[in-house]
Amino acid sequence: MEPEVLFDEADGIGTITLNRPRTLNALTMNMIAEMRTRFTAWMADDAIKAVVIKGAGDRAFCAGGDVRAVRQSIVEYDGDANPELAQEFFYEEYILNHQIHTSAKPYIALIDRVCMGGGVGLSVHGSFRVATERTRVGMPETTIGLFPDVGGAWFLSRLPGETGTYLALTGVPVTVGDCEQLGISTHVVSSDKIEEIEAALHAADLSGDAHAAVKAVLDGHVIDGGEAPTVAARAEIDHCFAPDSMEEIVARLEASDSEFAAHALETLASKSPTSLKVTLEQIRRGGRATTFAETMTMEYRMSQHFARANDFPEGVRALLVDKDHKPDWKPARLEDVSEAAVAGYFEPVPWRELTFD
Numbered sequence: 001m002e003p004e005v006l007f008d009e010a011d012g013i014g015t016i017t018l019n020r021p022r023t024l025n026a027l028t029m030n031m032i033a034e035m036r037t038r039f040t041a042w043m044a045d046d047a048i049k050a051v052v053i054k055g056a057g058d059r060a061f062c063a064g065g066d067v068r069a070v071r072q073s074i075v076e077y078d079g080d081a082n083p084e085l086a087q088e089f090f091y092e093e094y095i096l097n098h099q100i101h102t103s104a105k106p107y108i109a110l111i112d113r114v115c116m117g118g119g120v121g122l123s124v125h126g127s128f129r130v131a132t133e134r135t136r137v138g139m140p141e142t143t144i145g146l147f148p149d150v151g152g153a154w155f156l157s158r159l160p161g162e163t164g165t166y167l168a169l170t171g172v173p174v175t176v177g178d179c180e181q182l183g184i185s186t187h188v189v190s191s192d193k194i195e196e197i198e199a200a201l202h203a204a205d206l207s208g209d210a211h212a213a214v215k216a217v218l219d220g221h222v223i224d225g226g227e228a229p230t231v232a233a234r235a236e237i238d239h240c241f242a243p244d245s246m247e248e249i250v251a252r253l254e255a256s257d258s259e260f261a262a263h264a265l266e267t268l269a270s271k272s273p274t275s276l277k278v279t280l281e282q283i284r285r286g287g288r289a290t291t292f293a294e295t296m297t298m299e300y301r302m303s304q305h306f307a308r309a310n311d312f313p314e315g316v317r318a319l320l321v322d323k324d325h326k327p328d329w330k331p332a333r334l335e336d337v338s339e340a341a342v343a344g345y346f347e348p349v350p351w352r353e354l355t356f357d
Helices: 029-044 067-075 084-102 152-158 163-170 176-182 191-203 210-219 234-240 246-254 259-269 273-288 292-308 311-321 339-344
Strands: 005-010 013-018 050-055 060-062 107-111 114-116 128-132 136-138 187-189
Touching: 005 029, 013 029, 029 084, 050 060, 050 191, 060 107, 067 084, 067 292, 067 311, 084 292, 107 191, 128 176, 128 191, 128 210, 152 163, 152 273, 152 292, 163 234, 163 259, 163 273, 176 187, 187 191, 187 210, 191 210, 234 246, 234 259, 246 259, 246 273, 273 292, 273 311, 273 339, 292 311
Parallel strands: 013 050, 050 107, 060 114, 107 128, 114 136, 128 187
Antiparallel strands: 005 013
């Protein structure tokens, strides 16, 4: 059996290859643990000047985390805390996200094709996010009764206007043009130039200002990202998604007769009402946060509360296990999700806190 993640060191560059192409490079606990260990070593190794991450195969960079395994551990567990996998998976993943965000060395994510959920956490926090004409980026967690984690509170709340709120709640994936104009990517390149870019990075002199050297290579390959439909809808997004309550957001969408509003309403109607309300609060709190670490501690608490609630395991069942697309959300209506219930998702959990040294 091939390793789930590959590591290579050459010419001062440490390369991570997510190696589960048949599952769209979905992240397992083993992959996260191995990346954490290797990334920690590379940050302390003066011989490694930069880190590159990419996905194997021609279908995806990374489609997210292996939430089916996490769900299985939850439904089989009957303890007072959370099962070990539900605790460790999010804990280790969020620490890795924080390592990427705080890396002093250039971190280059080659985001070709699908990049969802956990894949966003492995890319968007790095210094260089390289998209191609085939890139699609999304945070679809409200579809499975979860929330846009892996640092979503930080980066989504800092996108222009209310675009991050819109993307967080609806889970709509964005095109490469949107990635470019919203700042999700730092560079757009042609997919058929990826190998050439990698070769140029290995040939570059990284002994001085490595960030400048990497930027020079990437700047030499940029192309136009093209149309940006989310950015084009910015005025309506900013108006409809500005309120701090889901009920008001829905009301503003209902008051519009646009095709955009109709599609947004249809999309929101399929999501977990609890996820929607908690996610909106998450984005608002994330926007007020002063450090990335603060938002990751918050998101770890949220992950643990969701693991003990109905909608996350039920959402994964409906979408990924039984695939009947008929989740039994509890509560089933936005108006039945109380403010007190939402606040409970942000409370500390007794068994663990996510902290950073």
